[in-house]
Structures are given as C-alpha cells and as structure tokens.
Amino acid sequence: MTSRVVIIGGGFAGLSTAVHLSRHTKPGDNVEILLIDRQPEHVYLPLIYEVASGGLMEAGKEHSLKQGVSLTFDLDGYLTDYKNVRFRQGEVTDVDTEKKIIKLSSGADIKFDFLVMAMGAVSNTFGIDGVEKNAISLTSLDNALKIRKKCANLMTECERKLRPGVNMVVVGGGPNGVEVASEMAKALEDAKRECDVVCDWKITIVDAGPKILSHLNSMGSWIANRRLKKLGVTIAPGTFVKAVKPTTVLVERNAKLEHVSPFEKPTRIKSDLTIWAAGVASRPEWTAWGLPTDERGYIKALPTLQMFGTNHVFVAGDSASIIGRRMQQRAPEAMDQGKSVAENLIRVIRGQSILRAHHDRVWPFAIPLGGANAVSSFGPVTIFGIVGYALRKAIDLRYFLGVLPVTRAISVWWHGGRAYMKND
Ligand SMILES: Cc1cc2nc3c(=O)[nH]c(=O)nc-3n(C[C@H](O)[C@H](O)[C@H](O)COP(=O)(O)OP(=O)(O)OC[C@H]3O[C@@H](n4cnc5c(N)ncnc54)[C@H](O)[C@@H]3O)c2cc1C
Secondary structure, three states: OOEEEEEEOOOHHHHHHHHHHHHHOOHHHOEEEEEEEOOOEEEOHHHHHHHHHOOOOOOOOHHHHHHOOEEEOOOOOHHHHOOOEEEEEOOEEEEEOOOOEEEEOOOOEEEOOEEEEOOOOEEOOOOOEOHHHHEEEOOOHHHHHHHHHHHHHHHHHHHOOOOOEEEEEEEOOOHHHHHHHHHHHHHHHHHHHHHOOOOEEEEEEEOOOOOOOOOOOHHHHHHHHHHHHHHOEEEEOOEEEEEEOOOEEEEEEOOOOOOOOOOOOOEEEEOOEEEEOOOEEOOOHHHHOOOOEOOOOOEEEOOOOEEOOOOOEEEOHHHEEEOOEOOOOOHHHHHHHHHHHHHHHHHHHOOOOOOOOOOOOOOOEEEEOOOOOEEEEEOOEEEEHHHHHHHHHHHHHHHHHHHOOHHHHHHHHHHHHHHHHOOO
16 A cells, blocks of 8 residues: 655655655655645755845846755756655645544645644744834745845946945845845845945844854854955844834833943834844644644654644644754755654654654754855854854755755755855
C-alpha cells in the first residue's frame, strides 16, 4: 500500500523534509510525497536583502536578482530531480488531523496518511498602529521587490529634483534589520555616485533593546555598530515604535533603559520608506484549526517532532515548539528539523516503533554589513570583514548543496553570487 506524505510549506523545513524523504526512501517503501505551498517557488530568505537593494537604478534587473534566491517548484523546475515528489501550488485553509484531510482555498480536499506542518511564521507587528498599512516587512520575495521599487522611485524623484532626499527607517536591529540597512546604505551611495544623482539619504535603525545585534557577543555587536556608522546609518537603540504613518514613524524612548535612546520625548522621524524587520510571531490559523499550541501560539511537538497527541502529524521549522522549548528560528535549524522528520517518517512507514529525538544545535551567525563585509560570531570567537563575508558565502553554498544536486547547487549559488557581487 502506498503511503501519502503531505508537506504544508516549501520553505526550509518543508523542502528539507521532501528532499531527505525522497533521497532515503526505497521503491519498496511505496511513498508518495506531495509538497504544497501557496508560492510557486522556494525562496532563500537569507539573501533577499540583496533583492531589496540590488542595482537600484538599473531597469530590468529583477529577473537576475530573483534567480539567485528562488528555486521554482514547477515541473520544469528543480523538484524534477526528486522523482517521488510532486508539487501543488495552493493555500491551505484547514487541517483535520483526525479525518486526515486538508482543505485548499480552491475548495479541493487533499487526503494524507502522514502530514508535515512546515508553514513557518509571520512578521511580528506587535499590534502597532499603521505597521500593516504603511511599512513593508522584509519577509518575502514580493516584499523585497516592493522595497527595491519604492527605493528606486524615490531615487528617481531625487534625480528629477522632485525631492531633496530619501528618509528610511528600518525597525529592528537584529540580523535582518542590520543587513538590509547596511546594504541599502551602500546601494544608495553607489546609485548617487554611478548615476550622478544628488540626493541626501538618511537611514535610521530603531530598536527597543539596548544595542543592535544583541544576540552576538559584545565584540560582534561593536563591529557592526562601527561599520554601520561608517556607512552613514543612524542607530537609535532603546527606542520603541508607537505608530507608523505614511511619511513618519512615531517613536519614544524605552523607559526601562536609562540614557540609551537618542530621543528624550516622543518624536516623529521622517520616513519615506519604513522597512519592518522586528522578528516573527506564530500563525493565528493554527489555533483556529484546533491544533495544540503553546502560550506563544506555536505548534506543540514532542522531541521526535510529532505533533502533541498524534503519531502521524509532524512539525518542523519556525512553526514548532518542542515541549515548550524556544528553538532557534533559523534556516539551518529548520533544515535540520526537516531531516529529522524525514528520518522518523521513514521509520514509521517501515513499521519501526522507536523514533529518534531531534537535538537542536547552536548555529553560527554571519551577518552581511554592506559590500564584501560581514560579521560572524560563534561563542567568544568573532570573524569580520572579508573573512566574515567568505564565511557567509560558504554558508550560502552549504545550504544549496543541502537541497540540490551538486552541479545545480553550485550553478544557483554562482549565478546569485555574480548578480549580487555587482552590489558589493
Ligand atoms: C529576511 C529574512 C532573512 C533571514 N536570514 C536568515 C539568515 O541569514 N540565517 C538564518 O539562519 N536564518 C535566517 N532567516 C530565518 C529563516 O529564514 C527561517 O528560520 C526559516 O525560513 C524557517 O523555515 P520554515 O521552513 O520553518 O519556514 P519558511 O521558510 O518561512 O517556509 C514556510 C512556507 O510555508 C508556506 N505557507 C505558509 N502558510 C501556508 C498556507 N496556508 N498554505 C500553503 N503554504 C503556506 C509559505 O509560503 C512558505 O514557503 C531569515 C528570515 C528572513 C525573513
């Protein structure tokens, strides 16, 4: 009898599950894998800051920028390398784990024997007024392209002397906020120089915590601070965002932190473009679907990555809360969980009763800082500059090798590297 494994989400965790299942099942296992995602492609999110800032003044560049981060699922696309994996584009709107059926927005019902929930997380707006409407969150390829377009339009207005400058606020001083702010600063300077545009720009990073990149050791955080200042980026730590308006961001100091915020009183910062990079939250639909969730709304799973109360539903990646523990919401961790899910699924399908517990690891960070520059810290060790950048490129390659056959992986990595190197 054929076992049908349905995976919801073709991000890091879902894709890794599909690839490992396909690579390690034998024809006798009779496994059919259906990967469902609402998008037609898998997006390598760690590089979308390059799409947001790439070749701002160059028309027709979108295609090559997209190629370095997106792997299309369609039949002529990349999943053809994995014979027993099929892809269906669709938005899942309901899950019935008892009847073993999921519903798509098209009205179609899809049956499964085993289900993998790998739907990721959503941008955390903290319910702040105006974020949804007036800010663009850096969480998808579409939004990265929107940011690029808006920024290019603002620069064109400068070129035509319709505005004196560009004001940008990046909310969140974590890795995503820092990488997009530094790359944007570099891109705006390049655009000014190469296209002779007279334009004063100002980028402000706003963060509620005491410093940017607070998860790095203090050396790493200090290096990033110094580099951002050199690039001309203003940093406002200890500062809360209270509201986002179409052309301003209302901020006030974090009263718990003395003398950290540059703002003594509530202030409106000018912002023609507000980029939201303030972290992630759980998807509200999971509780509506009656799935077991923890107090933060993430799906509760056992160390075997089986969803609480079931043997046939697994959870992986940003969606999972493993016995209440907060796992690192990181790409390599999501991929590792996908691999563990695949291994356990194979055990269940082969009738074995003992499953392996997933052990999370601490993964190093390598955060790009504009151009051929990045900072990486692992415990007390800090690597930066071009060496940090080389490490970052090696991490990107390792990822592509994890999900693609070797020659294809090198080709996608090389293509993206070449397209983005022009920015560096
Ligand atoms: C801008 C950005 C940069 C990042 N940079 C790094 C980095 O440098 N290093 C690092 O380690 N981590 C990074 N991360 C974090 C990392 O990308 C996440 O931890 C990782 O994507 C989690 O993988 P996942 O598979 O759980 O979710 P995702 O990769 O988010 O995949 C979830 C998938 O589910 C699909 N989906 C959701 N709901 C539905 C539905 N109802 N129906 C159908 N499909 C659905 C989505 O379309 C998506 O494809 C970054 C994240 C962002 C946003």
